Amino acid sequence: MLRKTENPGVQVDVALVHYPVNNRNGETIGSAVTNLDLHDIARAGKTYGVGTYWVITPFKEQQELAGQIVGHWTHGYGAVVNPDRSSALSIISVCASYADALSGATKKFGEKPLVLATCANMQDNTLEYAKIRERIWYGEPVLLLFGTAWGLSSDMLATVDGVLPPLCGSTGFNHLSVRSAASIILDRLLGVHDSVES
């Protein structure tokens, strides 16, 4: 059997949080599920080896909607016409709360994962991408939290083990969609880059 250093056995989950998140005024709200958030983050997750993509919403109707979308692609007509999409969306698990996602991930990994939030602003408890990439490589289970709307609530940010640095170029502007941010962060943490390929 290969050791973890030879076969990293990546253990990374992602969670998309629809509650509690901020609205534009910094108030805590629950946001609506968006079809392309499901597709894009599932496709990126599947590409980079994510185990489970937790879609968190406390609203029953929104859970049903998300379940119907996923079902169409994993068991309905969508699965027939596009098996790759079926494969991607099969990593989605809809749940009611962050506590449920954390509990599910902990049970699966056999230990509590390192919970990392993402935020468009620099936070105090920031952990570098390169360091986290290394910890993942050595087999540490990680749960990455992404916030919809104007981002994760400050209460939510206060409970995590660390926060990844905001994504930026050299412009000072960093208003990425959560789909873009999740894709970029997965590539930074799990992507095979030139230096690894050569």
Add this chain to the structure above:
Amino acid sequence: MLRKTENPGVQVDVALVHYPVNNRNGETIGSAVTNLDLHDIARAGKTYGVGTYWVITPFKEQQELAGQIVGHWTHGYGAVVNPDRSSALSIISVCASYADALSGATKKFGEKPLVLATCANMQDNTLEYAKIRERIWYGEPVLLLFGTAWGLSSDMLATVDGVLPPLCGSTGFNHLSVRSAASIILDRLLGVHDSVES
């Protein structure tokens, strides 16, 4: 005045091609403009210092639709409620063909840019991300082409100066949305990463 090596003066445009692209059977088609392709790639473009985001479609009605979406956010009510979104979408220029986009970019840069395609499969004329990142850093103008639907047609791929390697993790699965792919590639070429920050 600063030299380019001190102030790189990034000159990067992106183009989203709706024709000519492949359908699932490898036939050349024209695809439909998608609202979130405009938003997500404009937001990533603005974040990473892209000059112009060319949205290429030969269909008049699709050009009008794209123009109306952009207009809502840059001059309409959208600009009032979300100035950051206005700023992002202001880099969009809708045009009828790749030739028009290339001509516009060439005029703006004062020279023909290096035209790079992106593709989910490895091509012969591949150029590494690290090399292109360096060439951009030293001021070379670059136009990045992204294909919608099942990707750029082979005729299109044959005309470019080079192709970027497919994005991948260690899974063998790489069915990313064009929104995710564009975001990740901009981050690889123009992002400020840990090693640069420290």
